[in-house]
Amino acid sequence: MDNISRRSLISAGLGAGLVAAWPGAAVAVSTADDAGLRTDPFLLGIASGEPWPDGFVIWTRLALDPIAEDGLGGMPTRQVPVAWEVAEDAAMRTVVARGVEQARIETAHSVHVELKGLRPGREYFYRFRTGRHVSAVGRTLTSPAPHETPAALAMAFASCSQYEHGYFTAYTRLAQDHPDLVLHLGDYMYEYKKDSYVIGGGNPRDHQGPETSSLAGYRQRHAQYKSDADLQAAHAIAPWLVVWDDHEVDNNWADEIPENRDAAQLNDTTERFRQRRAAAFQAYYENMPLRASSVPAGFDMKIYRTIQWGQLANFHMMDTRQYRDDQLAGDGWRKNVAERLAEDRTITGAEQEKWLLDGFKNSTQRWDILGQQVFFAEKDRNQAPEIDDVSMDGWDGYAASRRRITQGWVDANVRNAVVLTGDVHRNWANDLKVDYKDPASPVVGSELVCTSITSTGNGSGSTTDPVMAWNPHLKFYNDNRGYVNTKITKDALSADFRVLDYVTTPGSPVSTKASFQLQDGVPGLQARG
Known part of the structure; x- marks a missing residue:
């Protein structure tokens, strides 16, 4: 992990970011301007998926009114910056990766972040933030290294x-x-x-x-x-x-x-x-x-x-x-x-x-x-x-x-x-x-x-x-x-x-x-x- 580059590898398509993790993640920000959102936009929760040996996807979608008839969750038409963090502990003290993605109206203000550069077979925790609003903390895992046989x-x-x-x-x-x-x-x-x-x-x-x-x-x-x-x-x-x-x-x-x-x-x-x-x-x-x-x-x-x-x-x-x-x-x-x-x-x-x-x-x-x-x-x-x-x-x-x-x-x-x-x-x-x-x-x-x-x-x-x-x-x-x-x-x-x-x-x-x-x-x- 010490040799992983600090640059972000942004993948194409629907706002999904492919991001390399690094020790301490010192150069990234941990908050994002919420573009004037006055109430909690994390009403749809958070999720993770697609585990691989050095990463996974973390997800959220912003919504102020989830059942709005236009399907856009009562969100403004502008993009909203969403900060994310991945840590080794549930208290989010040992952060190993962080960054910012833009939640856009074109994709219903959803956010997909593809993490790379983490350690295989490990438990991690993650959360999102926009302005003063912070999501719940989720638990996720990387899969084992390809040659390893985990106990269970x-x-x-x-x-x-x-x-x-x-x-x-x-x-x-x-x-x-x-x-x-x-x-x-x-x-x-x-x-x-x-x-x-x-x-x-x-x-x-x-x-x-x-x-x-x-x-x-x-x-x-x-x-x-x-x-x-x-x-x-x-x-x-x-x-x-x-x-x-x-x-x-x-x-x-x-x-x-x-x-x-x-x-x-x-x-x-x-x-x-x-x-x-x-x-x-x-x-x-x-x-x-x-x-x-x-x-x-x-x-x-x-x-x-x-x-x-x-x-x-x-x-x-x-x-x-x-x-x-x-x-x-x-x-x-x-x-x-x-x-x-x-x-x-x-x-x-x-x-x-x-x-x-x-x-x-x-x-x-x-x-x-x-x-x-x-x-x-x-x-x-x-x-x-x-x-x-x-x-x-x-x-x-x-x-x-x-x-x-x-x-x-x-x-x-x-x-x-x-x-x-x-x-x-x-x-x-x-x-x-x-x-x-x-x-x-x-x-x-x-x-x-x-x-x-x-x-x-x-x-x-x-x-x-x-x-x-x-x-x-x-x-x-x-x-x-x-x-x-x-x-x-x-x-x-x-x-x-x-x-x-x-x-x-x-x-x-x-x-x-x-x-x-x-x-x-x-x-x-x-x-x-």
Whole structure:
């Protein structure tokens, strides 16, 4: 670190600064003129993400009125300087890097700072300041050096937080469990207008604004979610790796195809849906701690990437929406749709599939973990062997694509393959096979499916689903809300399914519904505890 230059390396695009750290950071300023902001502009909290061995991204977005209809958070039209600091201690006494970024109206006064030059495998703390206003302090980490195998990694993952369906208590409980890394697997926000997606008993909270379709609408909705104190607590505790699913844009969208052709929601033509997608992607980047490599280019935005955790794990973060073929026969469950088996069907697109297969071939890590969106294992709702009844929106609707990915990690001799999944608002734990129709086909990996943070409301608490009787690779089911905690070591990956008693009122306690363990080099789930 002593040889690192003191000059700042400013990267292009949407105000993201790539900054080298240096001992003491003596030449940088620690405050910034607030351009006359009279009230606290840090109402959307702070976040970090994308850890690498010598840095990470830190993020904030200024807002004085988060739910302003124009999506600009009640901020002035001028740019506002925002100072940032990174320290080795929570009291921010030992500062190792500091600087100033400009929060601009063109990017909804969001700030992304990409840190470089820090030490690998370390805990750091950060905060922002503009004038007399100072943000909360966040905790983050750098990943280990590429050649190192850390003793353990505490990683939590979550998905599906529908604001209207309940309180985000699960995010606070996740933060209280003190993970070192958080994966969010999609449906971070929902696009619906108020009361168009209603749970039994009625929604306890309301969405602001119409269904999101414009840039102003997506910005407003993200700001409403980011204003939630529980969500802010989870962002402040650890770095996040994020990927979207469908609701960040439009329910069940597929590439350039919306759920429904609807002129009122910019969905009536391909070009108008591209405009909607571009608006959604712009707002997503503005509100997430992503690198400049994910800056949108119109209606395209690359979010698939691999983050290495030393020699312990690869996190292959995937995108199963932007490049997929359209769902067959509608988006839901369908019987005996032969086209789903077609060899040319893809849920990843050719380029992303090659990236993932090459990643398997080049992996030297103990665990190769796929962070992705939709149900991966086969789940047939019909018991009759001659009839299959499967979801066209999950990997069952793209069976050849699933087989190529699974066979790819088998052929590459991946040591331990684990798929992490969101989307379905239920907990599942599944063994994975190349051929689910052959009872003798070996288990070659495992899938852990997290339930929702709030989506569909409180849940029944059930641990029984009848389909498990004729899908023996499906090992666990639960209908509660919550998240999953994992502990990853070189010898094992353990997973605790953490559940809440209720979400329609705040403050639920959390408990562990079930625990599983994966042993290094031994495919398949083992119940624990």
